[in-house]
Amino acid sequence: MCGIVGYIGTQAATEILLSGLERLEYRGYDSAGVATVLEGELHCVRAKGKLYNLREKIQRDVNPSQIGIGHTRWATHGKPEEHNAHPHLDMARQVAVVQNGIVENYQEIREELIGKGHQFSSETDTEVIPHLIAECLANSATSLLEGVQQAIARLEGAFAIAVISADHPNELVVARQQAPLILGFGQGEFFCASDITAVIPHTHTILSLENGEMARLTPLGVEIYSFAGERLLKFPRTLDWNPTQVEKQGFRHYMLKEIYEQPDVVRTCLESYLNPNWHAQENPDFSPITLSLAPRLYENLEYVQILACGTSWHASLIGKYLLEQLAGIPTTVDYASEFRYSPRPIIPNTLTIGVTQSGETADTLAALEMERERRASLEPKLQARLLGITNRPESTLAQIVDQIINTQAGIEIGVAATKTFLAQAIGFYFLALDLAYRRKTLSNERIENIIDGLRHIPAQIEKILETQESYIEELAHEFTETQDFIFVGRGINFPIALEGALKLKEISYIHAEGYPAGEMKHGPIALLDSKVPVVAIAMPGSVYDKVLSNAQEAKARDARLIGVTSAMNAQEATSTFDDLLTVPEIEELISPILAVVPLQLLAYHIAAIKGLDVDQPRNLAKSVTVE
Ligand code: M6R
Helix, strand or coil, rough: CCCEEEEECCCCHHHHHHHHHHHHHHHHCCCEEEEECCCEEEEEEEEEHHHHHHHHHHHCCCCCCEEEEEECCCCCCCCCHHHHHHEECCCCCCEEEEEEEEEEEEHHHHHHHHCCCCCCCCCCCCCCCHHHHHHHCCCCCCCCCCCHHHHHHCCCEEEEEEEECCCCEEEEEEEEEECEEEECCCCCCEEEEEEHCCCCCCCCCEECCCCCEEEEECCEEEEEEECCCCCCCCCEEEEECCCHHHHHHHHCCHHHHHHHCCHHHHHHHHHHHHHCCCEEEEECCCCCCCCCCCHHHHHCCCCEEECCCCHHHHHHHHHHHHHHHHCCCCCCEEEHHHCCCCCCCCCEEEEEEEEECCCCCCCHHHHHHHHHHCCCCCCHHCCCCCEEEECCCHHHHHHHEEEEEEEECCCCCCCCHHHHHHHHHHHHHHHHHHHHHHHCCCHHHHHHHHHHHHHHHHHHHHHHHHHHHHHHHHHHHHCCCCCCCEECHHHHHHHHHHHHHHHHHHHHCCEEEEEEHHHHHHHHHHCCCCCCCCEEEEECCCHHHHHHHHHHHHHHHCCEEEEEEEHHHHHHCCCCCCCEECCCCCCCHHHHHHHHHHHHHHHHHHHHCCCCCCCCCCCCCCCCCCC
């Protein structure tokens, strides 16, 4: 949430900052700003709304400054207005600060500073930071690094900040506490940013700061310190990164591109985690899955608890189904934001899994950290075993957990998660199969059979994209005025009902709810009439007939019925459903992976036809780094 970027080097900073912000805009986009130092003065330009407003304002300016900071905002404290946009300055316009996070005790600091004569020009929590730093710098013996150090000692909450000062034109100081911040190392130029996407066109040499660390960037190099002022020796790493991941490559929106990337994401996952030499008959002694989990994570396992938010929570529900049904391990899935404040009782030999596409979601990270802390002093079998499932192995998540399953989806730019959901779900198939193999809860033949089904997935998704997209686009025209949608599913496809509803509401702003199909008659059915379409995920298998009869109940209330089903059942389903979204024939256990794709396309096309900002829907951000 919020994107920050900073530059110091030999080139004009403004364009580097603006293009960095463009690559961070998925983190927040209600206002933006940049500040530079030129001839001993701070130059700050800010604009409400999307980044192009800022670019337009700046185009009138020729500014050769080689140092600067920038920000794209997702509002927490104070409305999305220009005066609340970052950077924020102190009264004398000597210090400029951009921040991602929330200063929880800002009211108290603000009142104290007002008592000393400070005047504030925004409603933000951030503005106290430049004022505090300016107070500290009032003592001329204090360096910028020390000033920032003293100021942040006063702050409670989460923050990643970048600071420049008119009096220190050759330094940029940054600090990180519970909000992501990376440093980029170029030739005589250095960068800071909330995410590597901002710096990747300039350098692949990256260092992620950890909580409690700060850095001083000058044209000569980078020094890293602890908040206590101790100099730290840290080494950057070189990323193996394909820059085309952050380009639209001819697609109208990132979301559509990412939907189309799904077959390849699954292919990469299969290549990464399936043992190609494994065959049920021949190799009973080693796992067909090559996740290389540390034995400590799965030995004597009694219980799995999964922590996640949003779409990752939906993928985790599929995970729960698989871990229980395939590996026989009792599993719970909690919203990380709830778990933090009402954790479950401690059970021995528990594997805790954090699932997050960004690897930065504040609630998920905090819940995982809490789990480690509350178990730290207990006997060995009660201690935390933490596993992360993410497509961002370089994220903060990796610093917290014992091991990561990299879902191989790469970075996702569209705010609505698509390929990362699919990849997380695939990660759970691998995990459940690996554990099922180790615990001997499935025969090798059954494991091979499921793996065989997974191998067909990439081509099957391609078929959906080829055969269904234009039909779905046409169908989408009929729902642009619709106010409410209901999605229903059962068993392993219940999470797909939730996910279909979430996709639709977040990008098309149509109210949508997902329910277990059997629950409709316990209340939600009262909502139904001819104006409320019902999407039923009716994949052949154990609950197929049940879902069909639940759909009939909706039809009897005049609801327009849209069915997601397998092509094999299309003829039979035509008599129940008004519209059919078909997917290739597939075993029920694997069917969520296909069933979600037409729902992603439906949500996408409704939003696109309505002319909405599909990739950056209102009020949302890709990376939710505040609580
Ligand atoms: O980065 P995370 O997976 O932890 O994010 C969790 C949610 O914020 C995220 O899934 C959100 O619900 C998406 N916008 C859904 O499309």
